[in-house]
Amino acid sequence: MENLIDRGSDRPWQGALLDKKEVDEIKTKVMDSDEVYQLPKSDYGGCANDEEFIQAKSTIPNILYKLNGTKVVCVIDEQGNVTDFEFTQAPKNPAVAKELERCLKLLKYKPAIYKLFTVKCKWNFWYDGNKSLLPEVPEEPEEQISNVEAEKKVEDKVFDTVEQQPSFPGGEGAMFSYISNNLRYPQKAAENCVQGRVVVKFIVEKDGSISNVEVNRSVDRDLDNEAMRVIKNMPKWNPAKQNGTEVRAYYYVPVTFRLK
Incomplete structure (x- = not known):
């Protein structure tokens, strides 16, 4: 038979x-x-x-x-x-x-x-968890830096650890729903049955916009590129806060590709 x-x-x-x-x-x-x-x-x-x-x-x-x-x-x-x-x-x-x-x-x-x-x-x-909980990298001594330069350095600083983390509008659940609804499985990766979890690192700016998007943990070039595309197209976030002031902060998001 x-x-x-x-x-x-x-x-x-x-x-x-x-x-x-x-x-x-x-x-x-x-x-x-x-x-x-x-x-x-x-x-x-x-x-x-x-x-x-x-x-x-x-x-x-x-x-x-x-x-x-x-x-x-x-x-x-x-x-x-x-x-x-x-x-x-x-x-x-x-x-x-x-x-x-x-x-x-x-x-x-x-x-x-x-x-x-x-x-x-x-x-x-x-x-992957949240890498923003990692210790901050020690800064260079500022003895020779002018007041203007010092203020500029603080303004441009990207925080690893903050008092209030940046957040996606609606919370973490809304963020994962957004990713799931906007992710397009790359055809070549699907044909080759490539699956995995890409971890994307980016900066949430003081105005909530996303910048400096990069892959922190790679799986496949096509999957990596698609994960970055979705993150780059996200709506504005609620920015991080330090001492009650909006600051720039790193954030890490896992993007899972799984064939159904």
């Missing part, structure tokens, strides 16, 4: 029927994501992505800012549950790691498909 239809997949498996031993092996094996015919898929509970979902579900305020560099390897099982967590790079606070695991377990996926079967699939989550 040939040309069997692969349920739910847009890439039908063309092959002969399998015997029971082969079926049992498929059902028990944990597949790599590049082995399956259809990757796991989630609607993130109505959120734009996993970051927005975690922020909404977490009992720890601003948990995303505490996940800087966190990497998690897990499994999406044949029922679409997130299981078998392993932190390859864990947050400093064990309570944050435990809360992240709790939130990820709340996610529900359509499971991966291999041939005719829903299967277990290895899955990765990676969180």
